[in-house]
Amino acid sequence: MQVLVNATLATMADESAGYGLIDGAALVIDGDRIIWAGAEAQLPHRDAPRRDLGGRLVTPGLVDCHTHVVFGGDRAQEFEMRLEGASYEEIARAGGGILSSVRATREADEAALLDAALRRVDHLIAEGVTTIEIKSGYGLDVETELKMLRTARRIGESRPVHVATTWLAAHALPPECKDDRAGYLRDVVIRGMDRAHAEGLIDAVDGFCEGIAFSRDEMAAVFDHAAGLGLPVKLHAEQLSDLGGAAMAAEHGALSADHLEYLGADGIAAMAASGTVAVLLPGAFYTLRETQLPPVQALRDAGVPIALATDANPGTSPLTSILLTMNMGATLFRLTPAECLAGVTRHAARALGLADRGTITAGARADLAIWDVRHPAELSYRIGFNPLHARVFGGEFV
Numbered sequence: 178m179q180v181l182v183n184a185t186l187a188t189m190a191d192e193s194a195g196y197g198l199i200d201g202a203a204l205v206i207d208g209d210r211i212i213w214a215g216a217e218a219q220l221p222h223r224d225a226p227r228r229d230l231g232g233r234l235v236t237p238g239l240v241d242c243h244t245h246v247v248f249g250g251d252r253a254q255e256f257e258m259r260l261e262g263a264s265y266e267e268i269a270r271a272g273g274g275i276l277s278s279v280r281a282t283r284e285a286d287e288a289a290l291l292d293a294a295l296r297r298v299d300h301l302i303a304e305g306v307t308t309i310e311i312k313s314g315y316g317l318d319v320e321t322e323l324k325m326l327r328t329a330r331r332i333g334e335s336r337p338v339h340v341a342t343t344w345l346a347a348h349a350l351p352p353e354c355k356d357d358r359a360g361y362l363r364d365v366v367i368r369g370m371d372r373a374h375a376e377g378l379i380d381a382v383d384g385f386c387e388g389i390a391f392s393r394d395e396m397a398a399v400f401d402h403a404a405g406l407g408l409p410v411k412l413h414a415e416q417l418s419d420l421g422g423a424a425m426a427a428e429h430g431a432l433s434a435d436h437l438e439y440l441g442a443d444g445i446a447a448m449a450a451s452g453t454v455a456v457l458l459p460g461a462f463y464t465l466r467e468t469q470l471p472p473v474q475a476l477r478d479a480g481v482p483i484a485l486a487t488d489a490n491p492g493t494s495p496l497t498s499i500l501l502t503m504n505m506g507a508t509l510f511r512l513t514p515a516e517c518l519a520g521v522t523r524h525a526a527r528a529l530g531l532a533d534r535g536t537i538t539a540g541a542r543a544d545l546a547i548w549d550v551r552h553p554a555e556l557s558y559r560i561g562f563n564p565l566h567a568r569v570f571g572g573e574f575v
């Protein structure tokens with residue numbers, strides 16, 4: 178048993194209570210679980226050895242609930258093309274965009290993919306991340322999609338971080354299937370999902386519902402198949418246009434709908450009814466220099482939980498800073514700093530269906546971030562500064 182004292186806790190325990198701040202707080206950890214958290218004056222385990230945290234702020238370990246950190250190559254040249262005036266959709270329709278990352282990912286072996294991804298993940302870990310979601314989606318053939326997911330699992334074995342994996346074969350149509358959408362959906366998206374599931378490689382199923390990717394009806398069929406396997410679903414929806422994807426995902430009980438710049442009233446109502454988390458991705462909004470803001474106030478008014486994530490990927494969000502993501506959530510989307518912190522803790526955990534983390538409460542996993550800051554608003558307020566003092570993963574200081 179470990180007792181941590183002289184801490185300021187941002188428990189993030191209660192939806193209505195902002196940070197859930199407790200000054201002069203203590204925390205008791207047994208194995209990989211928190212067993213008590215509260216005011217030090219009420220500490221029940223007085224005889225156990227104590228570690229003094231010097232008044233530092235303790236938050237739940239941060240959760241990055243939407244990433245594509247496993248990929249080959251980079252897309253710096255596409256960045257240059259966009260600065261010269263080409264749009265993301267034009268580049269995609271000309272065979273660049275996602276498909277250029279597909280070519281590089283198919284060529285890379287698993288060791289090279291792992292090495293490159295670990296450098297990205299290490300950046301996130303250094304900023305207090307203890308759980309990260311990683312998607313496939315740059316393979317678009319069964320073998321390469323499986324290679325990406327095996328790489329993602331190996332990240333969780335190589336570093337003190339929990340990895341949740343997502344099947345995203347429905348990310349784009351590869352060139353060899355351009356005249357056979359149905360065949361791609363059947364042979365790669367569905368049969369590949371069966372195989373990845375049988376090999377224990379996936380925790381959830383995702384898709385890109387957009388004019389340059391898959392339709393609402395195509396994704397609904399993929400989600401029906403996922404439901405048959407007992408896999409939860411989520412969707413890239415309403416990023417560039419409103420195809421009604423979020424409402425369809427919510428009707429399938431989706432854990433989350435992500436991006437959402439073009440989300441309309443029907444989508445918001447459906448998400449509120451199903452408890453689907455809105456995952457906002459300010460890194461993609463920023464990189465694509467979007468002007469259409471996600472409907473933050475309407476999501477708040479409807480009581481839809483809002484999460485934030487890096488969307489770390491080579492094309493639309495080459496961002497591996499969860500702290501900068503929080504800052505962008507505040508400056509670009511006008512989220513409060515408390516909403517930003519909930520967005521990378523409690524709500525991000527919920528977006529992954531992980532009920533045992535994202536808060537500092539008895540029974541939760543002892544995944545913590547300990548910060549050299551006086552107040553939790555500093556985590557969103559600073560730009561390019563990392564005040565992490567220590568990280569606790571499953572009860573271990575790492």
Ligand SMILES: N=CN[C@@H](CCC(=O)O)C(=O)O
Pocket residue numbers: 245274275278385413416461488490491492493494
């Ligand atoms: N929106 C679709 N997929 C990814 C990025 C795709 C890419 O351009 O590589 C995203 O979440 O932004």
Ligand SMILES: [Zn+2]
Pocket residue numbers: 243244245413488490
């Ligand atoms: Zn994405």
